Amino acid sequence: MSLASLYVLLAAPFIAAVQVIVYAGAIMVLVVFVIMLLNVEEEERRSLRLRSLVPAALLFAAILIAEAVFSISFVGSSPFTPQDASASQVGVTSSIGTGLFTIYLLPFEITSLLLLMAIVGAMSLARSAKITGLARVIPGRVVLPRHLIDASTVEDDSPIQTHNTVETEELFGEHATQHDED
Amino acid sequence: MTPQLSWYLALSAILFTIGVVGVIVKRNVISMFMCIELMLNAVNLSFVAFSSFFRDVSGQLFVFIVMTVAAAEAAVGLGIIIAIFRNRESLDVDDANILKL
Numbered sequence: 260m261s262l263a264s265l266y267v268l269l270a271a272p273f274i275a276a277v278q279v280i281v282y283a284g285a286i287m288v289l290v291v292f293v294i295m296l297l298n299v300e301e302e303e304r305r306s307l308r309l310r311s312l313v314p315a316a317l318l319f320a321a322i323l324i325a326e327a328v329f330s331i332s333f334v335g336s337s338p339f340t341p342q343d344a345s346a347s348q349v350g351v352t353s354s355i356g357t358g359l360f361t362i363y364l365l366p367f368e369i370t371s372l373l374l375l376m377a378i379v380g381a382m383s384l385a386r387s388a389k390i391t392g393l394a395r396v397i398p399g400r401v402v403l404p405r406h407l408i409d410a411s412t413v414e415d416d417s418p419i420q421t422h423n424t425v426e427t428e429e430l431f432g433e434h435a436t437q438h439d440e441d
Numbered sequence: 442m443t444p445q446l447s448w449y450l451a452l453s454a455i456l457f458t459i460g461v462v463g464v465i466v467k468r469n470v471i472s473m474f475m476c477i478e479l480m481l482n483a484v485n486l487s488f489v490a491f492s493s494f495f496r497d498v499s500g501q502l503f504v505f506i507v508m509t510v511a512a513a514e515a516a517v518g519l520g521i522i523i524a525i526f527r528n529r530e531s532l533d534v535d536d537a538n539i540l541k542l
Contacts, residue, residue, distance in 0.1 A: 262482055265452075268444070269493035274501050278485075281508050286478065286515045293519050294471060297526050327454060331447045349498050358498045359505065366502075370509045377513035384520035 271350035449490035456483035470522050470532045474515075481511045 266275035359367050456479055463476030485504045492500025525537050 262486055265449070265486065266489050269449070269489050271489050271493060271501055271504075274485075274489055274504050277505065277508060281512055282478075282482075285512060289515055289519050290471065290475065293522060296523065297471075297532065327451075331451050349492065349496050350501060354498050355501055355505065358502050362499075363502050363506075366506055370506050373513055374509060377516050381516045381520040384517070384524055 269350070273350060273352045273355050446490060446494045450487055453483045453487040453490070456480075456486065468533050468535065470525070470534055470537075473534065474518055474522065477518075478511060478515070481507060 263275040263278040266272075266278060460476045460478075460480035460483060463479070464473050467473050467476065485507055488500040488504045488507070492498065492504075522532070526532060529536050531537075
């Protein structure tokens with residue numbers, strides 16, 4: 260959101276609006292949904308490997324920061340000035356649309372193809388995550404095949420727990436490996 | 442005092458560095474994912490700054506395309522994260538060290 264305000268300051272209102280819509284509206288909502296879905300537990304601190312490289316890392320970081328500060332202070336006075344937000348025609352929607360459909364038409368079409376591929380990939384990922392055999396399986400959870408739930412067929416009805424799809428397939432036998440095609 | 446081009450570039454460099462350090466240091470998949478988004482945003486900021494200072498619309502078109510790629514990456518990446526979490530009950534990248542699901 261602060262980046263969007265910076266874009267407005269740089270006389271790019273269309274990009275600012277797209278930033279707010281795409282990031283605050285879509286990506287952050289997706290991330291929050293995933294975090295809620297996955298009920299993340301506290302991650303444990305682990306010891307730092309390669310501890311001997313820490314002084315070298317600090318030295319390199321100091322050198323890089325010094326270089327950055329030097330170059331930025333050196334080019335600090337550039338002849339270019341930011342364009343006036345009220346007078347400019349560069350950042351408005353019509354100029355962006357004109358550029359997008361004339362010079363940059365091929366990248367635009369490739370981008371649409373990329374979005375299509377992302378949609379298909381996400382759907383196939385969501386679909387292949389479950390094994391459908393005798394029961395709907397969420398790997399890692401307690402799994403009870405349907406013929407095991409029936410108490411007359413089996414005497415031991417203790418829950419069976421699997422941790423990945425391979426174990427689940429072994430547990431379910433041949434039935435689990437065939438996916439439902441309907 | 443009008444803002445200089447180097448200010449925006451410095452902010453962009455700082456954001457990009459935070460993203461890189463987060464990807465390297467963090468072990469949580471979602472944190473790494475958000476750091477990648479931060480890097481994309483840093484590049485977007487420098488694009489828009491150059492576009493505004495040079496009065497050329499091409500930079501903003503690039504930003505548009507980069508945002509599309511970021512959205513596609515978010516969709517597919519979060520799908521992969523959910524699939525990995527279902528199989529391994531863990532968000533640690535060290536647990537997901539084989540390509541097989």
